[in-house]
Amino acid sequence: MKFGIFFELSLLRPWDEEREHRLYHDALEQVRLADELGFDYVWAVEHHFLEEYSHCSAPDLFLTAAAVQTRRIRVGQGIAVCVPQINHPIRIAERAAVLDLLSHGRLDLGTGRSGTWTELGGFDADPDETKKTWDEFVRVIPRMWMQERFGHEGRSFRMPVRAVLPKPYQKPHPPLWVAVTSPGTEVDAAVRGLGALGLSTGSLQEYEGKIRTYKRLIRDCEPVGAFVNDQVATVNFLFCHEDEAEGVKVGQRITGTFNYLAAQLLSTREAFPTRSYPSLGLLPGPRAEAARRGEGGGPSDSITIGDPTRVTKVLERWESTGIDLVNFLVNAGETVPQEQVLASLRLFAREVMPRFRREAPSAAAGAR
Amino acid sequence: MPLFGTLDVKPRLVEAPLLERLESEPWELPGAEVLHLLHEIDDGAMLPLLPPALHPTIPPTCHVVVTHAPESPAGPFVLAQVRVGCRAGAFQRGLVTRAFCDSERAASELRRRFGFDAVRASVRLLSRYDRVEAEVTLAGRRILGCGLVDPLAIGADDVRYVDALNLARVVRDGEERARLVQLDAVYRISRADRGRPVIEALDAAAWRADGLVPRWAVSGSFCRADLTLPRPRYLVDPLRPALQGTERV
Numbered sequence: 171m172k173f174g175i176f177f178e179l180s181l182l183r184p185w186d187e188e189r190e191h192r193l194y195h196d197a198l199e200q201v202r203l204a205d206e207l208g209f210d211y212v213w214a215v216e217h218h219f220l221e222e223y224s225h226c227s228a229p230d231l232f233l234t235a236a237a238v239q240t241r242r243i244r245v246g247q248g249i250a251v252c253v254p255q256i257n258h259p260i261r262i263a264e265r266a267a268v269l270d271l272l273s274h275g276r277l278d279l280g281t282g283r284s285g286t287w288t289e290l291g292g293f294d295a296d297p298d299e300t301k302k303t304w305d306e307f308v309r310v311i312p313r314m315w316m317q318e319r320f321g322h323e324g325r326s327f328r329m330p331v332r333a334v335l336p337k338p339y340q341k342p343h344p345p346l347w348v349a350v351t352s353p354g355t356e357v358d359a360a361v362r363g364l365g366a367l368g369l370s371t372g373s374l375q376e377y378e379g380k381i382r383t384y385k386r387l388i389r390d391c392e393p394v395g396a397f398v399n400d401q402v403a404t405v406n407f408l409f410c411h412e413d414e415a416e417g418v419k420v421g422q423r424i425t426g427t428f429n430y431l432a433a434q435l436l437s438t439r440e441a442f443p444t445r446s447y448p449s450l451g452l453l454p455g456p457r458a459e460a461a462r463r464g465e466g467g468g469p470s471d472s473i474t475i476g477d478p479t480r481v482t483k484v485l486e487r488w489e490s491t492g493i494d495l496v497n498f499l500v501n502a503g504e505t506v507p508q509e510q511v512l513a514s515l516r517l518f519a520r521e522v523m524p525r526f527r528r529e530a531p532s533a534a535a536g537a538r
Numbered sequence: 539m540p541l542f543g544t545l546d547v548k549p550r551l552v553e554a555p556l557l558e559r560l561e562s563e564p565w566e567l568p569g570a571e572v573l574h575l576l577h578e579i580d581d582g583a584m585l586p587l588l589p590p591a592l593h594p595t596i597p598p599t600c601h602v603v604v605t606h607a608p609e610s611p612a613g614p615f616v617l618a619q620v621r622v623g624c625r626a627g628a629f630q631r632g633l634v635t636r637a638f639c640d641s642e643r644a645a646s647e648l649r650r651r652f653g654f655d656a657v658r659a660s661v662r663l664l665s666r667y668d669r670v671e672a673e674v675t676l677a678g679r680r681i682l683g684c685g686l687v688d689p690l691a692i693g694a695d696d697v698r699y700v701d702a703l704n705l706a707r708v709v710r711d712g713e714e715r716a717r718l719v720q721l722d723a724v725y726r727i728s729r730a731d732r733g734r735p736v737i738e739a740l741d742a743a744a745w746r747a748d749g750l751v752p753r754w755a756v757s758g759s760f761c762r763a764d765l766t767l768p769r770p771r772y773l774v775d776p777l778r779p780a781l782q783g784t785e786r787v
Contacts, residue, residue: 291754444692
């Protein structure tokens with residue numbers, strides 16, 4: 171099982187340029203440490219207008235900074251919003267290719283369509299259309315990368331033949347993913363040969379069923395790109411501390427803050443009646459799980475907070491579902507001081523990560 | 539932390555409904571029609587419209603809800619409400635600023651049982667194949683003119699309503715207290731249409747919503763549904779954050 175860190179870049183009021191500056195640079199310090207510790211991925215979201223919840227509107231820029239400060243960790247754009255009012259597909263292809271070149275071929279490109287009216291309304295986008303435009307974008311972006319010249323007459327855009335430049339460093343192209351929050355999107359992912367990013371609905375038992383479905387369907391898929399990216403990732407919260415009670419307490423501060431901020435936004439489902447948005451917006455699975463109580467009134471047994479023993483047990487349950495990658499939200503609203511976040515990452519890498527890996531832990535995990 | 543409302547509720551309480559008991563039987567409203575319009579509003583108005591217990595939605599919103607109930611324990615009625623979109627802690631809610639009802643008897647019962655700040659007015663809801671229209675006239679003055687244009691059928695499951703909060707005086711432990719009365723209406727929708735929402739006229743002052751200006755149309759729906767108005771289950775102290783000030787009845 172692989173591990174990543176996942177950034178929403180949330181920030182409580184009052185925000186100013188100093189706090190936003192620190193938010194970004196604290197995040198980059200976490201990425202550098204994660205790289206040293208042996209984490210496999212860093213992901214950054216694309217969100218717009220989501221006050222406090224996410225100040226991460228230009229993930230490719232953040233990830234470029236992350237890439238040039240690291241050596242090994244893969245950089246994941248999670249996601250590029252495939253809605254023409256927000257991003258033109260040519261611009262997604264161009265900017266992703268630049269990031270892949272600058273990172274020496276470490277880019278994974280996630281795709282998606284935004285889950286909030288706050289965002290779609292802000293760009294005057296039609297929620298009924300976003301599934302369709304996403305489907306069109308994921309089919310043309312790999313061709314823009316692989317064909318020397320490319321032209322298109324489609325539903326949401328048209329272009330005469332041009333050379334979309336530069337081309338990515340990875341050949342034939344970087345791995346492609348799709349964000350999975352709405353029920354059934356795991357099927358969309360599988361039949362297109364896309365990785366399922368953040369499969370985030372339902373209990374562990376429900377996950378097992380969804381992963382089985384994904385793995386079965388992807389065997390016979392028609393990939394939209396040149397290869398199949400057969401991987402399922404989930405998003406979880408991480409706070410790891412030597413003392414279980416302290417780990418749970420601080421971890422619940424992260425989950426509570428995250429849930430509270432997410433709830434303030436206007437999900438598309440709430441604002442705009444449409445079949446296109448059957449679930450309630452941002453990471454509904456982890457939010458529901460974080461709010462759910464486990465046996466004895468403690469945190470849900472699927473949330474990775476506590477001491478190394480508890481975190482390991484939770485991850486063993488996840489591993490049994492067949493999940494390939496767990497991405498962690500390591501802070502929310504900057505409610506946990508940076509030193510504690512870094513200590514949590516180190517402890518996780520030293521005590522937990524090796525139990526899920528064949529190779530030895532990195533030397534950086536021993537540092538305090 | 540998210541922003542909190544700044545509304546001074548004291549002046550509102552003078553005319554706010556009084557709930558002496560909370561043991562009201564649920565009301566069944568079979569065969570109801572519900573027009574629901576959602577608009578984004580000026581952000582300058584959002585905080586003064588909400589009490590300190592509540593957060594505004596991001597972006598700030600208002601709901602116009604017009605319900606025609608052909609049957610109810612108080613007889614047939616049409617009820618129009620304006621609600622400000624908000625959050626009670628992490629929960630989606632709409633704060634009712636005021637309501638108007640075409641039946642004196644129904645208005646009185648809706649005030650007494652559920653805390654609606656409802657008074658008698660001429661309230662009309664008319665559905666046609668090309669549009670749905672609603673209008674409220676108070677003392678000869680048109681205070682709401684709105685509707686939905688070009689309705690198209692959508693799935694009944696596609697429509698989602700948020701629960702209402704009514705500012706009222708509630709008798710608790712023998713004392714009258716200011717409370718937001720949560721009303722979790724249950725909708726069993728049999729048919730739903732979506733269309734372009736239109737607000738031609740909205741007299742904000744008449745709706746106790748000074749400064750509320752619908753700026754950006756979001757969505758409109760028109761549904762046929764069997765409704766249940768259950769007895770109030772939660773009360774929120776309007777002056778404390780809902781996370782701390784919510785009480786289960």
